[in-house]
Amino acid sequence: MNKIIAILIFLGSIFVAVSQETKTYLDVKITSVEKMRKRLKNTAVVLYKNEQKVDSVNLTNGRYKLNLDTGNVYKVEFKKPLYVTKFIVLNTKEAPKKYNKNTKLKIDIGLFHQKDDLNVDFLKKEPIGYARYDFVTDKMMWDEAYLQMMKGKIVRATLNYAKSKNY
Numbered sequence: 001m002n003k004i005i006a007i008l009i010f011l012g013s014i015f016v017a018v019s020q021e022t023k024t025y026l027d028v029k030i031t032s033v034e035k036m037r038k039r040l041k042n043t044a045v046v047l048y049k050n051e052q053k054v055d056s057v058n059l060t061n062g063r064y065k066l067n068l069d070t071g072n073v074y075k076v077e078f079k080k081p082l083y084v085t086k087f088i089v090l091n092t093k094e095a096p097k098k099y100n101k102n103t104k105l106k107i108d109i110g111l112f113h114q115k116d117d118l119n120v121d122f123l124k125k126e127p128i129g130y131a132r133y134d135f136v137t138d139k140m141m142w143d144e145a146y147l148q149m150m151k152g153k154i155v156r157a158t159l160n161y162a163k164s165k166n167y
Helices: 002-021 142-163
Strands: 024-032 043-049 051-060 063-068 073-077 086-091 104-112 130-136 139-142
Touching: 024 073, 051 063, 063 073, 086 104, 104 139, 130 142, 139 142
Parallel strands: 024 104, 086 130
Antiparallel strands: 024 063, 043 051, 043 073, 073 086, 130 139
16 A cells, blocks of 8 residues: 555656646747738648757648757747748756746747748848746746837838839
């Protein structure tokens, strides 16, 4: 009887230890800009962890979820033929090793069709969003100022495109 209790306590402690390893969750909704933010099906997602490609999936439902461990830099790339590719960066390197706050990082990624004269080459080098551990709030957070700056760049590129086409 004592052996059974000891085994149950041991298994319970393993479950608690495993369940506390990952507390940050990424939840991405991939949508089409041209289709009024309707979910974009058949999108490829490529995951890099510390600059190494670790996974690639094709989404049928326009939704991507990922558990993040501390001590890493993740790059998540969203691709679809004839659409502009975008990516996000999630930096968990600064998070404490025993980080135990539940954090859900939600983001909508709006992909739009490629156009010959639409100059959005900066999206090849710059992430559309950046999240990192914030010491003040003690949780992973999106850099909202950075997100707004990137939205502004896309709007300016779109306006320049429209001017060149005399819209």
